[in-house]
Amino acid sequence: MNQLTIGVLGGMGTYATIHFFEQYAHVFNAEKEWERPRIIIDNRCTMPSRVRAFLYGERREQLVEEMIESIENLVKSGATKVVLACNTSHLFIPEIMTRIPQYIDSIVNIIEVCAKKVIDDQIKEVFLIGSEGTIESRIYQNILESQGIRCVVPQKEQYTNLRKCIESVKQNEYSDEIREIFLSLINEHTACILGCTELPILYEKYSAGVNCEYIYDPLFLVLNQLKEEFINEKNINIRSI
């Protein structure tokens, strides 16, 4: 038996990681504590900026080294699956995997999980919001477009507004302006990927004003996938007794 223990490389940012922790408790609802899987969270908020490392190469080597160190710590501490609680950080996975290939099966790629769900839902066109790094890297677009799904992204002029939304969550400060910006962004579309781990917090906060029909929250999808695996594994173990 290889019982699920979830490892989380978080702190990118802190409120997004707290939100993920809350979602975990909700998804793995339990009458008794020990019915949930253990979760280990490294809220390494001191790491260099993922967006700046990608766009300008700023402190890139330090970032990759710290990510590798945290992933190794999580696995050594018992994590059987590791989630990077930041979409942009996934841009460094190929480099990380060349350096610690033994952990390739441990990492749950939240972008792939999300794209798969969009594909399974037979969505024809999806709007992607996220950091400049995530959008400019085309990490979502490449997967989706290879499956014939149109992936619409914000205009460059909208990047400032997007950054305002993300920063408001990071600083835990909200305003009517943020509400308006966020809703005007997602309500133009029928399907939307919340491609930055700060954005699901805005979505929950302002959900009464949301008209967009299909909302994709990568971390929430990952938790549901892990729960399914967790239940299947438990059933297999029960049957094998």
Next chain:
Amino acid sequence: MNQLTIGVLGGMGTYATIHFFEQYAHVFNAEKEWERPRIIIDNRCTMPSRVRAFLYGERREQLVEEMIESIENLVKSGATKVVLACNTSHLFIPEIMTRIPQYIDSIVNIIEVCAKKVIDDQIKEVFLIGSEGTIESRIYQNILESQGIRCVVPQKEQYTNLRKCIESVKQNEYSDEIREIFLSLINEHTACILGCTELPILYEKYSAGVNCEYIYDPLFLVLNQLKEEFINEKNINIRSI
């Protein structure tokens, strides 16, 4: 420079640990992510019951071994201070310390921090609520009474009600009955120690009905102490540049 990284042995229970994570973000409020200290949380909700291990010796050895393993993992992963996010778990610290004495300075004893604050506030009489394990062990009473502070505890008949309060948080299910029980417990006194990490959640939820003047939340006090040390350390580093 030995920059603060907080390690947390949590999951005892999960909602109490989430609450601690939220309190951390609040206490270490920051305009920029990296201004906060890193925090690593092992939400090991699968551990045996601390109360049953203390009262009946049930799975005691397994509990102590898992606590030691998690503390070691946290320190090896970078934690400079380790917080056990459960009052009852402190009953096993003497045993743990005989087995990993090298970590004695890393562990922040939340019970000692809390008792020190009660002493500093020159409180003459304080009411203690918590798990049966914490109350019966006299861990708080011994420290406080040695300083001439009277520590009043609930009657044995009230244990069932106390357990209901703690369980309601663990299951994230609240009711008017819980509100009444909790308020009737703490409003009989002018000073109260919330000696179980689930109880501060009830305190926040029902604070409008609280008359008790001095409320002691051990984890919140620990976070404030760590923040003070964090700021002093930063100032020393700035002065030494």
